Amino acid sequence: MDLLRLAWRNLWRNRRRTLLTVGAIGFSLLLIQTFHNLAIGSYRQMVNSGVRSGSGHIGIYAGDYALSREETLSYLPGELPRTITGLADVQQVVPRLYLPGLAQSSRESRGILLTGINPELERQINPFLKRIPDDRMIRGLDSRDALIGDRLMDELKLKPGQKLVITVQHRDGELAAELFRIRGVVRTGVKEVDHSLVMVGLNRAGRLAGIPGQVHELAVILHDSAVDRPPLKEVQALLPTRNDVRALSWEEAMPNLADAIKLDYASQKFIFAVILLIVSIGLINTLLMSVMERIREFGILIALGTRPARLRALIAVEALLLGAVGMTVGCALGSGATWLLIEYGLDLRWFITQELEFGGVVFDPILRARWDWPWMAGMGLLLMGICLLASLYPARKAARIEPARAMRHH
Amino acid sequence: MALIELEKICKTYRSGNLHVPALVDLDLQVDTGEFTALAGPSGSGKTTALNLIGCIDQPTSGRLRIDGRNVADQTVPQLSDFRLYQIGFIFQSYNLIPVLTAEENAEFVLMLQGMRPEERQQRVRPLLERLGLGGLENRRPSDLSGGQQQRVAVARAMAARPKVILADEPTANLDSSTARELLELMRELNRDEGMTFLFSSHDPLVLEHAGRVVRLQDGHLVGDERKDG
Ligand SMILES: Nc1ncnc2c1ncn2[C@@H]1O[C@H](COP(=O)(O)OP(=O)(O)OP(=O)(O)O)[C@@H](O)[C@H]1O
Ligand SMILES: [Mg+2]
Numbered sequence: 001m002d003l004l005r006l007a008w009r010n011l012w013r014n015r016r017r018t019l020l021t022v023g024a025i026g027f028s029l030l031l032i033q034t035f036h037n038l039a040i041g042s043y044r045q046m047v048n049s050g051v052r053s054g055s056g057h058i059g060i061y062a063g064d065y066a067l068s069r070e071e072t073l074s075y076l077p078g079e080l081p082r083t084i085t086g087l088a089d090v091q092q093v094v095p096r097l098y099l100p101g102l103a104q105s106s107r108e109s110r111g112i113l114l115t116g117i118n119p120e121l122e123r124q125i126n127p128f129l130k131r132i133p134d135d136r137m138i139r140g141l142d143s144r145d146a147l148i149g150d151r152l153m154d155e156l157k158l159k160p161g162q163k164l165v166i167t168v169q170h171r172d173g174e175l176a177a178e179l180f181r182i183r184g185v186v187r188t189g190v191k192e193v194d195h196s197l198v199m200v201g202l203n204r205a206g207r208l209a210g211i212p213g214q215v216h217e218l219a220v221i222l223h224d225s226a227v228d229r230p231p232l233k234e235v236q237a238l239l240p241t242r243n244d245v246r247a248l249s250w251e252e253a254m255p256n257l258a259d260a261i262k263l264d265y266a267s268q269k270f271i272f273a274v275i276l277l278i279v280s281i282g283l284i285n286t287l288l289m290s291v292m293e294r295i296r297e298f299g300i301l302i303a304l305g306t307r308p309a310r311l312r313a314l315i316a317v318e319a320l321l322l323g324a325v326g327m328t329v330g331c332a333l334g335s336g337a338t339w340l341l342i343e344y345g346l347d348l349r350w351f352i353t354q355e356l357e358f359g360g361v362v363f364d365p366i367l368r369a370r371w372d373w374p375w376m377a378g379m380g381l382l383l384m385g386i387c388l389l390a391s392l393y394p395a396r397k398a399a400r401i402e403p404a405r406a407m408r409h410h
Numbered sequence: 411m412a413l414i415e416l417e418k419i420c421k422t423y424r425s426g427n428l429h430v431p432a433l434v435d436l437d438l439q440v441d442t443g444e445f446t447a448l449a450g451p452s453g454s455g456k457t458t459a460l461n462l463i464g465c466i467d468q469p470t471s472g473r474l475r476i477d478g479r480n481v482a483d484q485t486v487p488q489l490s491d492f493r494l495y496q497i498g499f500i501f502q503s504y505n506l507i508p509v510l511t512a513e514e515n516a517e518f519v520l521m522l523q524g525m526r527p528e529e530r531q532q533r534v535r536p537l538l539e540r541l542g543l544g545g546l547e548n549r550r551p552s553d554l555s556g557g558q559q560q561r562v563a564v565a566r567a568m569a570a571r572p573k574v575i576l577a578d579e580p581t582a583n584l585d586s587s588t589a590r591e592l593l594e595l596m597r598e599l600n601r602d603e604g605m606t607f608l609f610s611s612h613d614p615l616v617l618e619h620a621g622r623v624v625r626l627q628d629g630h631l632v633g634d635e636r637k638d639g
Binding site: 002006009010013296297300301302303304305306307308309310402403404407 | 461464466467486487490491492493494495497499501504505507508509510518519521522566
C-alpha cells in the first residue's frame with residue numbers, strides 16, 4: 001500500500017511528462033480501439049449485404065457448385081427450405097437458380113446471368129430488391145416479368161415495360177428462348193453485376209432450362225443474433241445423405257469477400273503493431289529518464305535498507321500506474337469515438353463519390369462501428385503489459401545503483 | 411567487544427589506470443554509546459570510511475565487523491536488512507524523499523520494516539516533537555529549511571533505533587548556529603538514549619561537540635583523542 005502511494009506520487013512529480021505519456025498511451029488506445037471497432041462494424045455491414053445478395057450466411061449447393069459454377073449441378077430442394085426455416089436461428093431460406101444465357105433486344109444482344117428467384121422471399125432479404133418499388137417487382141414465380149441491371153438495360157437500349165428475348169441452354173442440350181418484359185431496374189453498384197443481371201421468377205426459369213423445381217443455391221439467412229455462430233452443423237444434419245448436397249459457410253461460399261476482409265484486417269493489425277511499437281519506445285524513454293534523474297534518491301533508498309527487488313517493484317508499479325491512467329483515458333476516448341461511430345457512422349461519401357465495392361460486394365457508404373468489449377479490454381491490458389515490459393530495463397538499472405557512488409551524484 | 415571494528419581496512423578506488431588509495435590500513439574500533447567524529451581535510455577518506463561502515467561499499471582488503479558480524483560474509487539482501495535494522499544514515503544534504511511529507515520521511519525506515527501505520531506514528535510523532543518539528547509533519551521537504559530537513563533525517567535515523575547512526579558531514583550545508591543546534595540535539599539523543607553516533611566533519615566548531623575525534627589524513631589514521639564527559 002505504501003509502495004503504491006509512493007509510486008503514485010512519484011508519477012506526478014513531472015506532471016507534464018506524465019501527462020504527455022498518458023496522452024500518448026491514451027491516443028494510441030483511442031486509435032486502435034476505434035479503428036478496430038469501425039473495421040469489424042464495416043466488415044459486418046459488408047458481410048450482411050454480401051451474404052444477403054449472395055450465398056446467405058450458409059449456402060446449400062450440389063457438389064462444388066459454389067466454386068465451379070457448373071450449371072448442371074442443380075438439385076431439387078424438396079422439403080429443405082421448410083425444414084431449415086424451422087431452425088430457431090434461421091430467418092429465411094431463399095432459393096436461386098443461375099443460368100448463363102443471352103439477352104436480345106430488337107437492336108442489341110448481351111451475355112447475361114439469368115437468375116431465377118422467389119420474388120417475395122428475395123425482396124425480404126436482398127438489399128438491392130428492397131429499393132425497388134412494389135409495382136416494379138416481379139409478380140409471382142411463373143410470370144414473364146424481369147428485373148434487369150441498369151447498365152445492361154442501357155446497353156440493350158431498352159426501357160422499363162419493353163420486351164427482351166432470353167436464350168439459355170436447355171438441360172437436353174438444345175437452346176431455349178423466351179420473351180420477358182422489363183418490370184423493374186436493379187442497381188447494385190458492382191459493374192459486372194449491373195452489366196449482366198436479369199432476374200425472373202424461379203419456376204419460369206426452371207421450366208425454360210428444363211429443370212423445373214430445381215435450384216443451384218439455397219441461401220440460408222440467419223437472425224442477427226446468430227450471425228456470429230452460424231448453425232452449420234444443424235443445417236448439415238438436415239441435408240439428405242443420398243445426393244451430393246452440402247452446406248457451406250459464407251466464407252467458403254464467397255472466398256473473395258472473406259479474403260478481402262482478412263487482408264484488410266491484416267493491414268490494420270500491422271498498423272496497430274507499429275503504433276504499439278512507437279508507444280513502447282516512448283515509454284521506455286520516459287521510464288528510463290525518470291530513473292536516471294533519481295539516481296541519488298534511489299541511492300539513499302538503498303542505503304536506508306530498501307532491497308533491490310523492492311526498488312524494482314517500485315519502478316514497475318510506477319509504470320503500471322502510468323499504464324492504468326493511460327488505459328483509462330484511452331478506453332474513455334475509444335469508447336466515446338466508437339459511440340459516435342455507432343450513433344452517427346462515418347459517411348464515406350465525404351471522401352469518395354463512387355459507389356463502394358469491396359470483395360465483389362457493394363456496401364453502405366455510411367460505415368458504422370460495432371462494440372467489441374472483450375477486444376477493447378484486451379488492448380487496454382496489453383498496453384498495461386507493455387508498460388510493465390518497458391519498465392524492466394529501467395527497473396534493473398535502478399536496482400543496480402551503488403549507493404556509495406550514487407551519493408556523489410548531485 | 412567493540413560495536414564497530416575495522417582491521418587493516420584498505421580502500422583503493424580505480425578510475426581508469428589510476429589507483430587512488432582512499433584508506434590505507436585503517437584500524438579503528440567504536441564502542442556502543444560513543445559520540446565520535448571523523449575529522450580530516452577534504453579527500454582524507456572520511457566519506458569512504460563511513461560508506462564502508464554503513465555497508466554501502468566494500469573494502470578492497472581488511473576486515474570489517476559490526477556487532478560481531480563479518481560484513482564480507484553477508485549477501486546483498488542480508489546487507490539490505492542489516493542496514494534497515496542496525497544502521498541509521500544521515501547524509502550531507504538532500505536526504506529526504508521529495509514526494510513524502512516530513513512525517514512520512516521520518517517513518518520511512520519503519521515502513522520498510524513493515525511496521526503498521528499507527529505504530530509508526532506513535533513512534534515518530536514524539537520524536538518529531540522533540541526535534542522541534544511539531545506542526546511541520548505534513549510539509550514536504552521543499553517547504554522545510556535546510557536545518558529542518560536535517561532534523562527530519564535525524565528523526566528518520568533515530569526512529570528505527572539502530573545500533574549506530576552514521577552521519578556524513580550532517581552540518582556542512584547549515585549555517586553555524588543551525589549546525590550547532592543540530593549537533594547539540596544529536597549529543598542529547600546520544601546521552602539520553604545511549605545511541606551511538608559516528609559522524610564526519612572538518613569544521614572545528616562541530617568537532618568541539620564530539621566525545622572522541624578520530625583524525626584522518628590521506629587515508630591514514632593520524633590521531634585519536636577522547637574527551638572526558
Ligand atoms: N568513486 C571514486 N573514484 C575515484 N576516486 C574516489 C572516488 N571516491 C572518492 N575518491 C577519492 O578517494 C579519496 C577519499 O575521498 P573521500 O570522499 O572519502 O574523502 P572525504 O574525506 O570524504 O572528503 P570531503 O571532505 O571532500 O568529503 C579522495 O582522494 C577522492 O578523490
Ligand atoms: Mg566526504
